[in-house]
Amino acid sequence: MKKIGVGLIGTGYMGKCHAMAWTGVRPVFGDVPDIHLVHLGEASQELASKKAAEFGFAKASGDWRDVIADPEVDIVSITTPNRFHAEMAIAAFEAGKHVWCEKPMAPKLAEAEAMLDAARASGKVAILGYNYIQNPLIRHIRKLLDEGAIGAINNVRIEMDEDFLADPDAPFQQRHEAVNGHGAIDDFGVHPLSLISTLFGRVSRVMCDMAKPYPTRKTDVGDREVEVFDIATILLRLANGASGMIALSRTAWGRKGRIAVQIFGSKGSILYDQERMNEFQLYLNSDQATEQGFRTVLTAPHHPPYDRFIPAPGHGLGFNELKIIECRQLIGRMRGEVTVAIDFEEGIIIERTVDAMARSFREGRWADVA
Amino acid sequence: MKKIGVGLIGTGYMGKCHAMAWTGVRPVFGDVPDIHLVHLGEASQELASKKAAEFGFAKASGDWRDVIADPEVDIVSITTPNRFHAEMAIAAFEAGKHVWCEKPMAPKLAEAEAMLDAARASGKVAILGYNYIQNPLIRHIRKLLDEGAIGAINNVRIEMDEDFLADPDAPFQQRHEAVNGHGAIDDFGVHPLSLISTLFGRVSRVMCDMAKPYPTRKTDVGDREVEVFDIATILLRLANGASGMIALSRTAWGRKGRIAVQIFGSKGSILYDQERMNEFQLYLNSDQATEQGFRTVLTAPHHPPYDRFIPAPGHGLGFNELKIIECRQLIGRMRGEVTVAIDFEEGIIIERTVDAMARSFREGRWADVA
């Protein structure tokens, strides 16, 4: 593989993030093919052209199908709203392209299953945009867990909280419509699930509670009922028997990007918080008794691939740089390497777990993950 | 009331804590009657005499009934293991004494109900040793909540974790027997519930999961099955409609006295952790947008009764000093003042909530709190 032709659909938050990743991956890693930014698709030709100039894409189209149809395009980055993912991804696979699709797969489980079928049928690389798992520290935590550094895991807690919907006076928006999903459990819940999948494997069953802090929201024509749940708390059991909990809120004032992970094992504990993504905490019961305490470990070159970005410890990566690592993993997959990334096979498990959460809440009891 | 005659039963962890509280309450507060340390009861005359000398009690007995029968004793501090609480407290009420009993009330709900009946019949003051609610900062948080500082509460999370049972190689102990209760939900759970009761009022329903990280423990004659659950996680709804969660672990390596509280409201958030009991965190959405952040507020003289201990801010109270505050509240009750303390009327609600947790776990579904 001498070069990679990239197509990009969508130029919002995640679209720009993909563009920066495709641009940055080569100078950072040095060991990847030439990246050709071939074709950018947006909702209008005007916007597409403007963004193509900014991001450095050669061609621009107001119709996403042009991107997928472009023979110079090897892989398509899909960063549009969730409800478009299925159609676009399936079309891309049918056109013989690799796909890098933002998470979650789709608002409805059936659509996600169809996406997986299309991916399987195509034989192409199909990766989802779960960037938090790409943090060098998350990989290092996985290594520690695999090595048994903190022994057998008995309890896991993950909280994901932000406050972008915390203001009760903010108006009704599309996010509040059921057509876009259940609320916190799909918008947020998939991230903790991606961490669980990466660190521990499967969830076997869940018991979910969901809540609407603000049952109605303002519109220009009066109040409208909010159809989704901004808060959710989920009891869970992992396939390995450990108990756990996920707590989610999109209305948690002061939380901006919190993903707080607590892992308790028979020999120690590990803590991590995405808001301070360049450090994690480790407690080892093998330390001298009088000096036992949680160590605050700063990310460093011996936590690869941090070393590809910075040769000095403690200087810190940014959120966007996780996407560059994800991009490198994706390229590895295209070359047949075994890399850390959540593909559609693994992603469908996450979608099914979310589905079980919703079912559990409806029925008021535990639900097995299919 | 010119003076108070004190009887103390038990001289372990909490017994000593009561003794220090009875000794310290007058110099700290200055506004209480003379405290006479009258009679100390322990399991043997020898131990009783030794401890009476250390703690400054005038009389010592190897039979707790002598303490309760002593006519100079006005109030009895009961600090023995939980399974003795009911018998002792009921006897004390029947002897016309006030009672200050360590938490929880009793291993079985029926016993706790009997204790309440005896308290009611006696008309005496009946206070439980829920010291964490006495932190000046917890009171200040309650004041903030009452004033609506963070608006309507929509979500509450409380974690209580320690690691004294975290070592899988530690031997079987009495705590592992079902006769002493369910495990985490009564040993620990009552503390978060005391905070909920103080800050928010009642829990209406619960959904509880419990787990045994180490199903067996070593004894001299081979492994023995652990009968209680060291880990529990509980979904809950408050009477005011807010959703919530309690997570408990006695096997959480590195946690020593963590009681982490997160309260999310429509206007802000409050965080607190008992391991750093001299500070709390406050986020207000009314702060200037560009400078919003969690404030770390250090305890200070304007958080009464901290001012009775230290006239300078940020110098810090200790765990034992919370008991001195509790003692002052108790004395206030004896004088007919309205004070902050969990009496048997409020305590029974906590016991019933624990009972609902156990029921919910057995049945695998939500349980209403009676």
Place this chain on the structure above:
Amino acid sequence: MKKIGVGLIGTGYMGKCHAMAWTGVRPVFGDVPDIHLVHLGEASQELASKKAAEFGFAKASGDWRDVIADPEVDIVSITTPNRFHAEMAIAAFEAGKHVWCEKPMAPKLAEAEAMLDAARASGKVAILGYNYIQNPLIRHIRKLLDEGAIGAINNVRIEMDEDFLADPDAPFQQRHEAVNGHGAIDDFGVHPLSLISTLFGRVSRVMCDMAKPYPTRKTDVGDREVEVFDIATILLRLANGASGMIALSRTAWGRKGRIAVQIFGSKGSILYDQERMNEFQLYLNSDQATEQGFRTVLTAPHHPPYDRFIPAPGHGLGFNELKIIECRQLIGRMRGEVTVAIDFEEGIIIERTVDAMARSFREGRWADVA
């Protein structure tokens, strides 16, 4: 020694703290003689009587000389403003009493030297109220240093900051008069020096800068010049050759009781902050490279004498409880035990170091500590 007769002069911030310490020392430690609270002295008979009742002293006088003359008094706690220390302490020694005097010794070095002479002549115990050194964690840090846990020390930094003089609109007060000393270097500087003395030994030379953030203060009759310096920063060299720095401010908004210590050695580092006095941080270069980080160690029973207060780790001591430990050390000295406390022999070194700071500032160059 069957009993100790206590005299107390002064009932302000520190006077109450001494009273609580004398009351609490026996129930906490159990191994001390009976403490008799004999005689309390204050500026008026009325105040003395009121406080004696609150604190539990048998006698009360409006003349401090009565306390010192009382034959039942074995030891005198001197907690009056600094300018009275010399006269009172010298009189107490001459009356054959032991002395527990609050820090610093006196505003002028000559007075402090006279106090030391009187102490020596009397042969009595002469202890200064340097309570911060009594924290079980400070003792544990000393143990770690003595054991070479972090190797040879090359750099030490101590900051002590509060904000009680930070408001520029606050009126002129006695503290702003030169008769009470230099400002930050004696009011605050002695505390870092007590820590240096306890942890490392002597300071050999200093280079001091001082500043007046608010050169004038309001009075009822117009502005008045502030005669002391609220801010000071001092370069220093320890006798063992290490370099160091002390930074002091009484006008540091937000700092309430900060005494931040940083100790760097050839094998690791130690951090401590009095505002979180129940934890310290330890970094060891011998930890596994990929998991090196500062450990947050919570105070625990294996950091004596924490165990005398609480049998469980991480539950926390308070500022006042350090005085109880100090009191226990004092009693040990009265019994001829070797204990950790700053006596007048060690205290005079601190006073001379402050004097060298002032001299260095006047002359604009390094000054040797006499």
Place this chain on the structure above:
Amino acid sequence: MKKIGVGLIGTGYMGKCHAMAWTGVRPVFGDVPDIHLVHLGEASQELASKKAAEFGFAKASGDWRDVIADPEVDIVSITTPNRFHAEMAIAAFEAGKHVWCEKPMAPKLAEAEAMLDAARASGKVAILGYNYIQNPLIRHIRKLLDEGAIGAINNVRIEMDEDFLADPDAPFQQRHEAVNGHGAIDDFGVHPLSLISTLFGRVSRVMCDMAKPYPTRKTDVGDREVEVFDIATILLRLANGASGMIALSRTAWGRKGRIAVQIFGSKGSILYDQERMNEFQLYLNSDQATEQGFRTVLTAPHHPPYDRFIPAPGHGLGFNELKIIECRQLIGRMRGEVTVAIDFEEGIIIERTVDAMARSFREGRWADVA
């Protein structure tokens, strides 16, 4: 200006950082000309070619003069060891190129002055690589200071610590030779000075102490004397009258990229630490008294230009991304915009301050900054 032709000399730590910045600046900001990566120079043709391929440069040379001579090159990034800066920068100016030179300017003040003369003579843009000042939060702190949010500043403390020279057993390296400068004061000291320059303006005088924790280091042929000072502490006065302190250590175990800033004013305080570069702390005395505390403010889109990277708050920038911001400022200067960056005119003040530090240390007294 339709496009910018870039030359890069050096491909180490900072060379790669410049390459990533030149690559990333356009997709991030969108408002800059086409960036042409024209010519890369390294010590050998082989290395130059290898790195040119990785970083995407069109031409590669083993002689840096070829880069400077290339007519397609508009601006030269100089990222070689400090001792080469002067010769290269002067040659670049003489060839009519703009210069982006890594900090500090040069090991000797005379060389730095010559660089400034050449820059002035050329009229070209001459920017130094002081990336820490580009943090959106540092800019926001500057805005707060300019607006008087914390009133008149009375005290500033900056610590910069790392541990890459902390191991006493590590061998002698080039850094330990005097030909490369004084040690901590130029290698590290220039960063705190860049922050002071950005936030407050000039330093008027300094009093410096320096220390060698390890006076000798191992070589293959025995121990060799270390010629530089890894530790330095500096008292200072700002031109505005405030007092301050800088503490520096390259042997501070556990510190990886610490630049801890404390700013105290008449109305509040600001704290910042580069190791947690996505947050700062603010204390305002105008907050409600009972809830005053340091706010931990997370970086957010309303701290520009964070918004150009990420539209959501609290997600975090990385160290490398500060270089992208610096690059955008540089491009602005090339277009005649007023931007935040340290040019040679401002940089020479920093070099002169370092020179005054060294003089002060030699003479043992305060030194004025020329």
